[in-house]
Amino acid sequence: MRSNYLLYVSSVLAALFLADVLLLPTTGADEPAVEAATPEPIISVLIIDGENPWHDWKVTSPIIKKTLEQSGKFTVEVVTTPEDEEQRRTFSPAFTDYDLILSNYNGPSWSEETKAAFVDFVSGGGAFVAVHAADNAFPDWIAYNRMVGVGGWGGRNEKDGPYVRWQEDVQRIVRDRSPGPGGSHGKRHPFLVEVRDPDHSITRGLPTKFLQTEDELYAELRGPAENLHVLATAFSDPETGGTGQHEPILMTTRFGAGRIFHTTLGHDAKAMTGIAFQETLVRGAQWAATGQVTFDPISPEVLSAEHASERDQNAIGNSVSMPSLDGEDWVAIFNGTNLSGWTQKNGTATYRVEDAVIVGKTAKGSPNSFLCTEKNYADFELTFEVKVDGGLNSGVQIRSQSKPDFKNGRVHGPQIEIESAPGESGYVYSEGTGRNWITAERTVTDAFNNDQWNRYIVRASGPRIQTWVNGTAVADVVDDQSSRNGFVGLQVHSIGNDQGPFEVRWRDLRVRELASE
Template sequence: MKRSALFILFALVSSFSVGYAATPIHVLLIDGQAAGAYHQWQLTTPILKKELEETGLFQVTVATSPESPSGDFSGFHPEFSKYQVIVSNLDSPDWPADLKSQFEQFVGNGGGLVIVHAADNSFPDWPAFNQMAGIGGWRKRTEKAGPMWYFQDGKLVSDPSPGNAGSHGLRMPFRVDAREPQHPIMKGLPPSWMHYADELYSKMRGPGQNMTVLATAYSDPENKGTGHDEPMLLVLKYGKGRIFHTLLGHDVAALSCVGFITTFQRGTEWAATGKVTQKIPGTFPTANTVSFRTDLAAMDPAYKNGVNGPVPVPRPVPSAK
């Protein structure tokens, strides 16, 4: 196979001219994590909030969950019913029973839910959440949590082989391949595009009920991968609720990818309303181009200090299977 050069398009525009909705979509963005977790929600939550609000469609309220299981939840009472959609940037092992029940009722009765990256590491022993997420990883999940899910020969397959859930290699750019191009979130996107350096989750397990995989990425064995086309973007149904689950977005750099931004914005609108009105930006990445918002990346002190360095160039990726 011929090696294709990877070009980098730095989207330098720090703001957009948008029309603001007369009635904004009310979003509750929940963050926080257990002690010792590896995701810096203090840095990523402001990025997610900015990405939604700059569309002019969303009004975002942030609520930080206490650490669990030892945290004090007596003052944490988010009123889910005030919102149309919840965005979870929360990596937590558990919640109190009454809070879980309220969350289930919100989604089951038609509330939207968006699960971002490590939020699918949460709640391994909460059956309803695992149904909402479809797949998850880590936190001692094994084959008891459900089979692994991936694409093989162009079809979604379930693999009940024993083993732990959740794996990834080094953070590198990788190609994302559309699987459901006519879904409202995906309509108008290119068949394949490059995603900026990120963790490519693999060996994800779960019930996989009422789940549609919108896009996958090849997990390269040369980067601790499985050799499978792994789910990256999902939609699910739970009761009357719509769920968008993106496995992309480990850190500020990954969240600054125009491909992530676009699918996150569109996925949140779809989860809230069932429709997508947003246009595809002209800076959307292509099959051999990474498109990256430097204004967002600069919100990470590590980027400002040059710690992240240049974008690594990935090995050639095989054709989608």
């Protein structure tokens, strides 16, 4: 909820103030500080959909929901505007229960009461995201058109405001007030998106040019264009039926105290497979809700100007059953007698070998400790058995890194969670990066057997990571933000000075390397 986010900000500021006042020098032996990262608040989103001519909202709304949730930074609910006129009169979403409203709607007008409530929400500091044809909606609603900045169709013309475009000869955005209708597009095709403001929080860390997969390239959008900031454009090529102009693709506006992100990408399910659509959507949504973007940079290899990068969000959970543990291609990565081939990084927890088992033991005052393979792995299947003392959180790192130029060598990367049930064992966490959970929805809480050996199987292939705990499928995520190559690491988590000691045990650690995608 928006109020929860404001409370979170207040609590952080208060904590910083108290830290300045209370953390005074003390006498006595120095102990390593236990690292305590403040987790980011999860942003609550309400998607509003319903009638949307020429757009299959029943297909695209679930894709938008999954795209946001799989980023690990959002929880999402969906409400559908009723088709029945009488029911629509009483349609009144509780806007203030959410941090952000996202529109995938282009149908009949809401009631005056609902429109007024929406204006109050946004102008009072609420966040709004308009996706694709949402900028076609409500042509006669002045406040809405001020929010989206520019829109198309619905009888829009010069009376509604100027065309807004990038002009190459002057290298800036210009407003064209010549007469003409608002809204057009050529045939669907892949097109190059060009970032015009690489310093904005949304576009910072993205390549300056990248291809969006087959999509509608909206053109001739016009509107009030108040407080409109164009982040990226695309050339509407006459050969595809376009205007010959560099048209706005990604935009922001301000309406009162509210922030709005407007993307014209995302015509259909095919368009929403574009990594260009997905990455700019999650960044724009986070900025609208918080004013900042904490996603990692995206490399040109992932978001390319040479080919249209795609990721099918609806494919997650399909195919690839749990790997079999049979076969001679499994290779032991622990020899059962000593820690040859492993190196400890971070922390002062201890690791020893007893009866073909690696035993990790907590140390007071120590940050998270990791026993890491000296070999890196890219695409692979990993299996191990683990037993953990009640009260201790642990995990196994995959494809992880430790570099001097990143937090002084802090181990970071995807972590497969280990903890007593009920808990989040088997889900994927982004250790040391500030991203928090890579797995957005974590509903399986009882796959782990307390005080017993538990069999884990992990499959990492391309950007996809799948996990099974004691035969139960737990996580299935696409993670384009983490490295696809790195070490395996056994974590002993930090503990409080009044806790422990605790131990965690691993055995039968094996890897089967796969051909990289």
